[in-house]
Amino acid sequence: MKTVIIATKNKGKAKEFESLFHSRGFQVQTLLDFEDALDVEETGTTFEENAILKAEAISKMLGKFVIGDDSGLIVDALDGRPGVYSARYAGEAKSDSANTEKVLQELKDVPEEKRTARFYCALALASPNQETITVSGSVEGRITNEPKGTNGFGYDPVFYVGEKGKTMAELKSNEKNEISHRANALHALEEKLDAFLEREATQL
Numbered sequence: 001m002k003t004v005i006i007a008t009k010n011k012g013k014a015k016e017f018e019s020l021f022h023s024r025g026f027q028v029q030t031l032l033d034f035e036d037a038l039d040v041e042e043t044g045t046t047f048e049e050n051a052i053l054k055a056e057a058i059s060k061m062l063g064k065f066v067i068g069d070d071s072g073l074i075v076d077a078l079d080g081r082p083g084v085y086s087a088r089y090a091g092e093a094k095s096d097s098a099n100t101e102k103v104l105q106e107l108k109d110v111p112e113e114k115r116t117a118r119f120y121c122a123l124a125l126a127s128p129n130q131e132t133i134t135v136s137g138s139v140e141g142r143i144t145n146e147p148k149g150t151n152g153f154g155y156d157p158v159f160y161v162g163e164k165g166k167t168m169a170e171l172k173s174n175e176k177n178e179i180s181h182r183a184n185a186l187h188a189l190e191e192k193l194d195a196f197l198e199r200e201a202t203q204l
């Protein structure tokens, strides 16, 4: 089976990429499989910049083509926060529950119709042999008043998906993988992936 490397240390993302790529005939490796993988500093001001930083650093380190994912939650009533700071919104400990609590706290006086939000995912595909490609995907929703559901990760328990009538964390993993920002970004990447892999093959 063909292998694709994802420059992430996030277990939730890793699981989603495994299932998203498996159905496309790829096996997935992440930084959880490489003990001495470096920690890439996410100094960019956009999701795209950070996805490129992760993909290019790990691609350089391993000498192979690598996908980086930078993603997060954009809340309209919070002027787009937590945005690129989603992972460490409540501090460097990167706690999913502390992050969600902070968002709920900041929105406590905001009425339902103004609690609109979206998940955004930028993917970068980098290789030592060619130019980096970026794509993105998003999914619209609304922030609930309290966490609901135990599937998924991150802000999933407070992200209500109108078309499903459930939070992301109440959806089964295959249901999330049909509609998520990550799935949408991967669809966009798919259109460019074959050509990218062909260029790889001719240059190796």
Ligand SMILES: O=P(O)(O)OP(=O)(O)OP(=O)(O)OC[C@H]1O[C@@H](n2cnc3c(O)ncnc32)[C@H](O)[C@@H]1O
Pocket: 007, 008, 009, 010, 013, 042, 069, 070, 071, 072, 073, 086, 087, 088, 096, 099, 119, 152, 153, 154, 155, 156, 168, 180, 182
């Ligand atoms: O950088 P890597 O190693 O990939 O792992 P990370 O967790 O630090 O990932 P990001 O820098 O991209 O930060 C994204 C944060 O946004 C949130 N997030 C991203 N995708 C999500 C999803 O599908 N569901 C819920 N929360 C998500 C979650 O809190 C993540 O920690």
Ligand SMILES: [Mg+2]
Pocket: 042, 087
């Ligand atoms: Mg990160």
